[in-house]
Amino acid sequence: MSGLLDASVVVRFLARDHAELSESAARLIRSDERLILTGVTIMEIGYVLTRTYGIPRALVVDSLVQLISADNFDTYPAKKSITVDALAMCRDSGRASFADAMLWAAAASRGDRVFTFDQRFPSAGTEVVVPA
Secondary structure, three states: OEEEOOHHHHHHHHHOOOHHHHHHHHHHHOOOOEEEEEHHHHHHHHHHHHHHOOOOHHHHHHHHHHHHOOOOEEEEOOOHHHHHHHHHHHHOOOOOOHHHHHHHHHHHHHOOOEEOOOOOOOOOOOOEEOOO
16 A cells, blocks of 8 residues: 655655654654655655755755655656656756756656746756747
8 A cells, every 4th residue: 555745744754853753754754655755745845945944955856866766655647767857957956946847757757748938947858848
């Protein structure tokens, strides 16, 4: 059986800012439970850790990649390997936000195009179309 993981659990696990909740999060994350992170949840984690906690984006990305790479983790709707690629894309970039990276990952996983007016949207492996 599997379960979707809320951002609050991952934030407590990574920030270690509340002894009891952080320990509960760690027990779940380190368990054999099959855990799924959605692109929306990854965006929220990225936002909260960088904006609220002031953690550098590169450290947040590295932590998320390590987490996602664990055997008991899956991602949705994008494939795990593509989600990792998307996070790497926004790691050192002021160009790609967490939101853009997760949209790119979903499009790349499905083989879909992305319609956007954002001229800085990542285009590697996807077709980016500016609406006419």
